[in-house]
Amino acid sequence: MPAPAADLTITRIDITPVGFTDPPLLNSVGVHEPVALRAVVQLSTDAGISGLGETYGDEAHVQRLRAAAEQIVGLDVFALHEIRRTVAETLAGVRGGDRHGLTGSITASGTIDRVFASFEIACLDVQGKALGRPVSDLLGGAVRDSVPFSAYLFYKWAGHPGEPDDAFGAALDPAGIVEQARWMLHDYGFTALKLKGGVFPPADEAAAIEALRAEFPDVPLRLDPNACWSPATSIAIGRRLGGVLEYLEDPAAGIDGMAETAAAVPMPLATNMCVVDFEHIPEAVAKDAVQVILSDHHYWGGLQRSRRLAGICATFGLGLSMHSNSHLGISLAAMVHLAAATPELTYACDTHWPWKPSAEDVIEPGALAFRDGSVAVPPGPGLGITLDEDALARRHEQSVRSGLTARDDTGYMRRFQPGWDPPHW
Amino acid sequence: MPAPAADLTITRIDITPVGFTDPPLLNSVGVHEPVALRAVVQLSTDAGISGLGETYGDEAHVQRLRAAAEQIVGLDVFALHEIRRTVAETLAGVRGGDRHGLTGSITASGTIDRVFASFEIACLDVQGKALGRPVSDLLGGAVRDSVPFSAYLFYKWAGHPGEPDDAFGAALDPAGIVEQARWMLHDYGFTALKLKGGVFPPADEAAAIEALRAEFPDVPLRLDPNACWSPATSIAIGRRLGGVLEYLEDPAAGIDGMAETAAAVPMPLATNMCVVDFEHIPEAVAKDAVQVILSDHHYWGGLQRSRRLAGICATFGLGLSMHSNSHLGISLAAMVHLAAATPELTYACDTHWPWKPSAEDVIEPGALAFRDGSVAVPPGPGLGITLDEDALARRHEQSVRSGLTARDDTGYMRRFQPGWDPPHW
Numbered sequence: 016m017p018a019p020a021a022d023l024t025i026t027r028i029d030i031t032p033v034g035f036t037d038p039p040l041l042n043s044v045g046v047h048e049p050v051a052l053r054a055v056v057q058l059s060t061d062a063g064i065s066g067l068g069e070t071y072g073d074e075a076h077v078q079r080l081r082a083a084a085e086q087i088v089g090l091d092v093f094a095l096h097e098i099r100r101t102v103a104e105t106l107a108g109v110r111g112g113d114r115h116g117l118t119g120s121i122t123a124s125g126t127i128d129r130v131f132a133s134f135e136i137a138c139l140d141v142q143g144k145a146l147g148r149p150v151s152d153l154l155g156g157a158v159r160d161s162v163p164f165s166a167y168l169f170y171k172w173a174g175h176p177g178e179p180d181d182a183f184g185a186a187l188d189p190a191g192i193v194e195q196a197r198w199m200l201h202d203y204g205f206t207a208l209k210l211k212g213g214v215f216p217p218a219d220e221a222a223a224i225e226a227l228r229a230e231f232p233d234v235p236l237r238l239d240p241n242a243c244w245s246p247a248t249s250i251a252i253g254r255r256l257g258g259v260l261e262y263l264e265d266p267a268a269g270i271d272g273m274a275e276t277a278a279a280v281p282m283p284l285a286t287n288m289c290v291v292d293f294e295h296i297p298e299a300v301a302k303d304a305v306q307v308i309l310s311d312h313h314y315w316g317g318l319q320r321s322r323r324l325a326g327i328c329a330t331f332g333l334g335l336s337m338h339s340n341s342h343l344g345i346s347l348a349a350m351v352h353l354a355a356a357t358p359e360l361t362y363a364c365d366t367h368w369p370w371k372p373s374a375e376d377v378i379e380p381g382a383l384a385f386r387d388g389s390v391a392v393p394p395g396p397g398l399g400i401t402l403d404e405d406a407l408a409r410r411h412e413q414s415v416r417s418g419l420t421a422r423d424d425t426g427y428m429r430r431f432q433p434g435w436d437p438p439h440w
Numbered sequence: 441m442p443a444p445a446a447d448l449t450i451t452r453i454d455i456t457p458v459g460f461t462d463p464p465l466l467n468s469v470g471v472h473e474p475v476a477l478r479a480v481v482q483l484s485t486d487a488g489i490s491g492l493g494e495t496y497g498d499e500a501h502v503q504r505l506r507a508a509a510e511q512i513v514g515l516d517v518f519a520l521h522e523i524r525r526t527v528a529e530t531l532a533g534v535r536g537g538d539r540h541g542l543t544g545s546i547t548a549s550g551t552i553d554r555v556f557a558s559f560e561i562a563c564l565d566v567q568g569k570a571l572g573r574p575v576s577d578l579l580g581g582a583v584r585d586s587v588p589f590s591a592y593l594f595y596k597w598a599g600h601p602g603e604p605d606d607a608f609g610a611a612l613d614p615a616g617i618v619e620q621a622r623w624m625l626h627d628y629g630f631t632a633l634k635l636k637g638g639v640f641p642p643a644d645e646a647a648a649i650e651a652l653r654a655e656f657p658d659v660p661l662r663l664d665p666n667a668c669w670s671p672a673t674s675i676a677i678g679r680r681l682g683g684v685l686e687y688l689e690d691p692a693a694g695i696d697g698m699a700e701t702a703a704a705v706p707m708p709l710a711t712n713m714c715v716v717d718f719e720h721i722p723e724a725v726a727k728d729a730v731q732v733i734l735s736d737h738h739y740w741g742g743l744q745r746s747r748r749l750a751g752i753c754a755t756f757g758l759g760l761s762m763h764s765n766s767h768l769g770i771s772l773a774a775m776v777h778l779a780a781a782t783p784e785l786t787y788a789c790d791t792h793w794p795w796k797p798s799a800e801d802v803i804e805p806g807a808l809a810f811r812d813g814s815v816a817v818p819p820g821p822g823l824g825i826t827l828d829e830d831a832l833a834r835r836h837e838q839s840v841r842s843g844l845t846a847r848d849d850t851g852y853m854r855r856f857q858p859g860w861d862p863p864h865w
Contacts, residue, residue, distance in 0.1 A: 091581065093573060093577035093578075093580075093581050094577075094580075094581035095580040095581055096580045096581050096583045096781065096783050097581055097583065100583075100783075142571075145571065146567075146570065146571050148518060152516075152518035152519075153518075153578075155518075155519075155520040155521045155744060156516065156518045156519035156520055156521050156522055158521045158522065158525075293751075293754070293755045294755075296755050296756075297725075297755065297756050297757070300722075300725070301726070319580060320751075322748075323747075323748060323751035323755075326718075326745075326748035326751060326752065327751065327752055327755060329718070330718045330719075330721050330722065330748075330752060331721075331722050332722070356521065358521050358525075
């Protein structure tokens with residue numbers, strides 16, 4: 016019988032902004048900048064056990080993280096309710112313009128959840144290490160040995176303007192998207208294909224989906240135009256792609272736009288834009304606006320609150336999938352533990368993983384690998400990953416060198432296309 | 441740093457039916473029999489750490505527990521999803537007439553949850569012991585050091601027919617109920633008063649509530665007629681008691697009866713009868729049938745799934761309270777850990793505790809005590825309680841001697857009042 020783990024008090028929290036190379040991936044609000052920002056949370060305890068978390072890296076978010084971290088030091092890693100309450104109290108003082116462009120509507124409780132999340136994960140990492148168990152065991156245990164992911168296809172330029180072409184090449188039409196899907200399926204074995212749309216006229220993107228269906232007749236397909244279509248356009252394209260898409264993700268803006276669309280198209284609608292906080296759920300349920308919610312522990316308040324979301328989805332007959340932003344290995348490990356321990360998750364998860372250079376992670380290699388489109392659950396303890404301090408320093412330097420303080424896909428696009436505005440179809 | 445707790449495989453599960461003395465408490469379906477039935481679950485692991493659970497003791501339930509227990513042996517105490525899946529698979533074979541009269545509507549998933557619950561709690565007890573932490577720490581940590589409870593007032597006879605009067609005396613009118621409240625508040629310090637109604641004509645029970653209000657002007661009051669009133673009666677009494685009750689519990693039957701009542705009375709309606717399973721929630725929400733759900737880990741599937749219920753209540757703006765059946769100390773410990781780690785719980789919890797002779801528990805005394813109406817969270821590890829094997833043997837013997845195999849308040853009442861039928865007002 017292990018000795019009691021009575022002393023697991025948080026003694027220190029380090030928050031390090033990091034950057035890594037990102038290709039020019041296109042979306043409805045512009046194009047990815049050359050460096051993606053994240054922040055790494057390192058949480059130390061008086062027992063000598065430390066935990067890791069990963070979250071958004073924009074400056075305003077990092078400031079909120081640091082303000083909350085100061086107040087959390089001294090609390091116990093098992094006192095998760097108390098830690099969240101402390102985050103809420105701290106943010107009541109610093110809250111403000113907190114829209115950072117990574118998801119849709121922002122609410123006060125949503126801000127609390129996205130600050131709390133990375134601390135919660137670092138605490139669960141410590142708990143798992145103290146117990147000698149993987150984090151998935153703290154969530155009810157893994158119900159699958161490995162977690163299936165979806166390829167995340169993007170329209171993209173051949174390279175960032177003024178720089179050499181990247182290794183991925185251009186994808187600006189159906190043939191380019193099919194080619195991108197081909198290598199991604201070959202290299203990773205993904206079991207579903209998601210196309211980020213909202214870049215070209217809707218009919219062109221529907222044609223890209225149809226080209227994917229023709230080329231890969233058995234792979235589930237998804238299209239995500241990031242809410243830049245009108246309900247009328249959403250309905251027209253939704254009907255055209257009936258029987259082709261497993262779900263259509265955020266075609267129209269807002270719960271009302273989604274509800275109008277949902278009532279008229281044959282496939283489920285998924286969202287990570289109009290339902291991104293528990294506060295949004297009652298209206299979405301009442302209006303039957305969405306049939307699948309993309310969970311994301313980074314803004315749903317960590318792994319325990321993501322399980323709460325899963326329970327709500329199961330109770331109200333909603334499907335559950337998983338959203339991704341550009342991320343490093345700490346986030347992937349957390350996503351895998353969560354997904355493994357979430358029986359309600361019935362879709363392959365999103366991930367930007369292939370777009371990140373493998374040499375630019377902050378964790379030691381080997382813990383996470385894609386095989387047949389899935390990532391095996393790290394056996395632990397905790398998240399089952401180890402921070403590479405030298406790599407962390409390099410990524411922090413890359414963040415500083417980039418000069419970026421917030422993601423701004425639109426501003427970056429306008430440097431090459433002055434006067435460009437996000438499209439609405 | 442504690443050693444890894446890698447081996448926590450379930451090696452054996454013992455299920456022991458037990459009985460303890462119960463006074464002749466009256467309700468809408470009859471009167472409590474002289475012995476209340478429960479079952480104690482003892483779960484052993486290969487690490488030598490054992491865990492406790494307590495659940496319903498009727499024979500049909502015990503048979504289901506034993507069938508499931510056989511299949512669970514060999515699983516890991518952290519594999520809670522897998523354990524529940526195994527329970528579900530096992531019950532798919534033995535399911536059948538599973539109404540046991542302790543709550544309202546029964547569903548298939550509800551049966552799974554009430555069998556799974558005591559196993560889950562025993563597993564959490566083991567987890568906590570392995571980690572040297574209280575069970576509340578496995579639920580996000582205690583947000584309160586002690587958990588407030590409500591007095592549970594009953595109309596009652598002076599004693600079981602043919603036996604000497606019990607220590608509590610009769611309570612058959614407003615004065616008797618006020619007297620009962622007085623000693624219960626004095627002895628335990630409860631911070632709320634709940635009256636089990638459905639026994640006398642509704643106007644008489646409203647008069648009892650008014651008498652309590654006159655005598656105890658500052659104590660929150662609740663009335664629970666167990667769904668034996670029509671919506672018209674519920675509305676009339678609800679309006680009469682506006683401003684007097686903090687909530688009215690299950691006045692009318694079914695989600696529709698509750699919805700009709702809720703729309704016309706000034707206070708929130710609470711339920712542990714028309715919403716007793718996750719499957720019931722969507723319709724209740726859509727119809728705004730109830731404003732407070734009484735959770736009960738014994739039928740909501742254990743502590744983790746009770747947290748899921750709490751999350752749903754918070755999300756949909758429902759209040760959360762806690763239900764009780766006649767119970768022993770294992771259940772009380774689990775209720776206290778859960779309530780302590782549930783920030784969403786905003787009402788004092790129900791408990792039948794004062795009606796059970798203190799000498800008839802199965803746990804060693806000292807771990808659980810009422811002070812100012814609240815029970816301090818046992819510091820652990822695990823549930824923080826210890827089974828008294830001799831007491832367990834005595835309680836099992838009492839169960840056997842009673843000859844009872846299922847709770848039958850109606851049948852017992854008819855022994856003294858032949859032809860008696862549950863009233864409907």
